[in-house]
Amino acid sequence: MKPKKIYYSISDVASLAKVKPYVLRYWETEFGQLKPKAMRGGRRAYRERDIRLVMMIKKLLYEDRFTIEGARKKLQDMDHAELHQMDIPFEQAARQTSLEEVRKGLREVSDILGKALAGGAEEDF
DSSP: OOOSOSOBOHHHHHHHHTSOHHHHHHHHHHOTTOOOEEOGGGOEEBOHHHHHHHHHHHIIIIISOOOHHHHHHHHHHSOHHHHHTOOOTHHHHHHHHHHHHHHHHHHHHHHHHHHHHHTTOGGGO
């Protein structure tokens, strides 16, 4: 599934990467390649390229256990094609949103049925 937006907020990217926004801000200071576009009011606007880089940084630091310095060097040594192949969990995020909507709908149905049964309307069912 392709992304639906051109730019993503820091909270969107933090949710996709499953890190806190302050972690992304810190990574921006440590990794020169990570430069989201600055919008009005100083808000960050991440593009798909930035999100791929965030996912690679997270993999290097959290999964591969690189230090910041080691991850920085590894990113400098990587070619563009290798970074471009990094998966972005857009589909997973969309699936999560769909599941949350289903849960909400089921809770509403459950509440309606609970009220109907509590009100003595069990004969109607």
